[in-house]
Amino acid sequence: MAETAAKTDEPGETRRDFLYLATTAVGVAGAVAALWPFIDSMNPAADIRALSSTEVDLSPVAVGQRITAKWRGKPVFIDHRTPEEIKRAEQDDNADLRDPEKDQARVKKPEWLVVIGICTHLGCVPLGQKPTDPRGEWAGWFCPCHGSAYDTSGRIRKGPAPRNLAVPLYEFTADNMITIG
Amino acid sequence: MRALRQISLAAALAALFAAQAAAEEVPAPDWSFTGIFGTYDKAAARRGFEVYKNVCSACHSLNLVYYRNLQQIGYSEDEVKTIAAERQVTDGPNDQGEMFQRPARPTDRFVPPFANDVLARLANNGALPPDLSVIVKARKGGADYIFDLLNGFVDLPEDFTVPDGMFYNAAFPGYAIAMPPALSDGAVTYADQTPATVPQMAQDVTTFLNWAAEPELDARKKLGLRTMMFLVLLTAMLYAVKRKVWSKLH
């Protein structure tokens, strides 16, 4: 019997097609599921995830002093702000800001500013941590790459950067200890 | 009378020998983690950790394990922090350029007993106690062998002499091992109050060491079962397809 006549055999065809369809579906589902371990292996490994928070001891940081901590490979600027710096930051809350944010919303304790030290323009590390560094017009930080200037709250005031210096997730675990991340 | 005494003496000696033989032959336990459905007995693994910490870690490092890994066998985050903090770790340099000591954190690896191999040998008669992170996989016989070794420090048979500084072990190839018998009844007081006999401690520490060597075992067997079941189903369907396709041929 000619095989090509099978198309007219309706119930047989439905049965046969269902088996092929079902098997293909199960096979494809398996293949997709098998793909996941390969993709997930490229996600951060357990040891990387474990180092995703850093503890910083703030007790050696004097008033007016700035330190740089390392978190997830990135620099974090920690500024023990003077009362003048705090006042200046709060006064500028309502200034013409590119990225409007109140100073209070950017700190947990006003005398401690914790921001990620990466310019939001193209990723350079702004100057201002050392006392001899230029700090820009607003006495915060100054990025030498393209001239972005940040104020004492880490907010962008002048230059090409679009956003304020990012504030990472952090917590005071004690009066003088923070955990970042 | 004399005959009776001789017989009873012989019987007593025989009983003693039998007891000795029984003590020498502790059969390897049925490990909870062998077989396709095997999983780690976490309580045993924790007891094993207590044995490692209180006995073995004096000489043997566990360099590939992080303190945070202990959460996998049932310790809480706080318990792990406490366990880690018991040991000091060298860190630095600090702002003065000096290296300093600080308590270990969960993200640190297990602190080794000796700073380097030279110090390890000096403290152990020239022998180097091996790192135990993968010891179960690095020895033929695996967990059974490690268990037999720990139970193998039996009395020296008459016809065997052991070189100076070494010890007789019934399971060790060559029978003379540089490691002194580390386990004795009651050497550890278990937190869960299980009686700490030598076979019990040997079993628990072997469970712990198998976990240290194969921490992925539980996940591996679980995924394995699911994968095999899926593949059996899929292969059966593929067979049906093959038969259906080939039936066209006659």
Place this chain on the structure above:
Amino acid sequence: MATPASTPAPAPENAVVKWIDQRLPIFEFVRHHLKDYPTPRNLNYLWNFGSIAGVMLVVMIVTGVMLAMQYTAHVDLAFDSVERIMREVNYGWLLRYLHMNGGSFFFLAIYIHLFRGMYYGSYKAPREILWWLGLIILVLMMMTAFTGYVLPWGQMSYWAATVITNLFSAIPWVGDSVVTWLWGGFSVDNPTLNRFYALHYLLPFMIFAVVFVHLWALHTVKSNNPLGVEPKTRQDTIPFHPYYTAKDFFGFGMFFLVYLAIVFFAPNLFSEPDNYIPANSLVTPPHIVPEWYFLPYYAILRSIPDKLLGVIAMFGSILILFFLPWLDRSKIKSGKFRPIFKQLFWLLVADSIVLGWVGGNRPDELFYSVSFLTIGRVATAYYFGHFLVLLPAIASIEKPKPVPESISAAVGAKSKD
């Protein structure tokens, strides 16, 4: 009885397909070589192992590349980087065990594939070049496996590398220089590890290229079949799709059931415990053994007392296979119709297994008062005797069974039972 003919289906009408095919005929290529391609209708399951080997090559490359993202090729870091993959990398243990056992299963598939070729005379005209390309793939696989085994930098990694590279010192006059050149130093050390890593990454892609040529040769001469009778009419063949695509996928399922059972439940079954000890150049393990797929060659090497001759014999055991089309002069391809050849074939299989068993034991150890060295020597002599003496001899002596006229005749005769 009408059979689904191997006539090509009508040309596609899809406009996109036509547009692409006019510029680069990929759809036509797939249709000709994978869909309509005429394949003997009587292939048995031994013919699945070529495609299985192809799948394993892909598995090895994919898992290998993923592992390469996490591995560090430096003597101080390699062992720990592999353990990091096992413990810290998401599904790292799975990638590692798939790759480690994948190598074993790749060789298993290839050995079955090779022995199938030997039994059915797939090396005979016009398939000589196809056979040689296969042997080239085998040699490349061995180089890949050898360099790969060194990478975890365990005791076996280090000492297997030392033993095998030292063999090259047997080359007259330049031997020692060659070994120093291979090492990049005065012993197996960091330079050696780094170059082995580079080669291990490179060789599989060379295998891939040779596989492509192997398939090109195959499609030129077409597949052999269990009868060893070339297809004569359309009745003798069927289109590759859907018949052999369906059969191949089922074959993959069965193969993977075994492969994954090992990966998930006995991942260290084929490995040496000593390789979980970090490499130590000052301590030689009591038993240096290669992976199981190298054991027969190891036995041959150790059976010859002279170092250079031992090396020549070891490489010769593969080299001799290149000459098989001329050593076996019988016009009849398939062992099915050659009663003496059939027995010799199975003796060869048994001999290879004995060689493997010998390779895993120490030469001085005794098996019922016979040393493994002696057993190995007999088995080695028999191996070469099979190819150099027995095979050429039986071609003229043997009285073959009657060979069917054609495949369809044989299949038709069978279905009439």
